Amino acid sequence: MTREEKTMKSEKIYEGKVINLRVDTVELPDRKYSKREIVEHSGAVGILAITNDDKLIFVKQFRKTIEDELLEIPAGRIETDEIPDTTAARELEEETGFKSNKLKKLTAVLSSPGFSNEVIHIYLAEDLQEGTAQPDEDEYIEVIYLTLEEALDKILKGEIRDSKTTLAVLFYKALVLG
Template structure:
């Protein structure tokens, strides 16, 4: 059985700086029809940065959609045709001041494919050099450092619940276990 949905009509509802919204009319298997509300997103990167003393670099920031200040790895949206590794290096510097000459891709994943095409690329950054953060206008972040064990404990207690951060920390732990 084929699970594919054929798009019959696509209507752009909203075009924004970060996301676009469209409604697609689709033909389902067995000649049934439905509408799909789709959030289009250019994609993003997340950076699991590890200091020389093995501390994970996190940022604390307020997130309006959930009305909470949360802990997360540095991250940001890809610009048009931007290389994800270059975006990771740029975002790390902007949000934390740390720079590095190289990053290593850990994994990529879809944030929530039921309604968005957003893909997140997660990178590991090591060999960090300290610098001064220069966040985007309107972006307010505080940089924190935490051991892997403390981050895992905060995940277990529900104190870190940002998906990209949870995934990145667990992927990093898994990578270390394989060495």
Template sequence: MPFEEKTLKSERIYEGKIINLRVDTVELPHKKYSKREIVEHSGAVGILAITEEKNIVLVRQFRKPVEEILLEIPAGKIEANETSEVCALRELKEETGFETDNIRKLLDFYTTPGFSNEIMHIFLAQNLSKGIATPDEDEYIEIVHIPLEEAVKKIINGEIKDSKTIIAILTYKNLLGIE
């Protein structure tokens, strides 16, 4: 394909717990060259959990990079040797206490392909059974249950700003065929 970039050199700049950063030197079409700063990420999951009352389970938590408290679907990073489905079940339990044997993948998407290889896997979880949440020791989470239409209104009025949450809610709404 004439638009592909050939990597000539790759230099690891940083290795962290959540991300790695590398700088690639690439050859562009017509023998032009450029550098690409790339954030490497192992991938993540987001879970759209629907209660028996047909409410969406969201978590409210402070996000340091944007200095705001956000309303989001439960989510987390895929660990080494972990499938996306196993991660989704683990994160749902850890963050909300809910468990299920009724989980299915809705879609996958790249979060920010201009500078990161992170892929997000969105799951739908239904037939939930309540347990006890066990968030990571550095996670402070409030669990919120809201109806689908209220969640859509919160997207429209800017109260829900998180992309994975917006994508999951609007995909679910579209699957249901709700106008």
């Protein structure tokens, strides 16, 4: 038995700068129809950057979606014609000022496959050179440095809630440091 859903109709609802929204009518394996609301996204990167004295770099910013400030790893959207490696280097420098001489992709995950095709590529950035941050004009960012232990403690206490950030820190601890 196939679980594939055949698209019978696809309707564009909204085309935006960050996302597009479409509603697909699908035929299920039992021939019944259903609707799927799908957020199309061009993908993003998140960068876990480690300073030369072993601090992890986070950015604090207000997230309108949840009306609260979040502590996250530097991150951003992959722009048209950009490859994720380029986005990672660009976003790290824009948001924190740091350039990395050792940027490595750790993994790529689906952030919310129930309703979006967004892929987040997670990078590890080491061997850093400090420079000047140049956030986008609508970004208000505070750079925060934490030790790995402090970051793990914040995950445990629910003070770090962003999924890519939790994933990156735990991935680093479990699979990079071992």
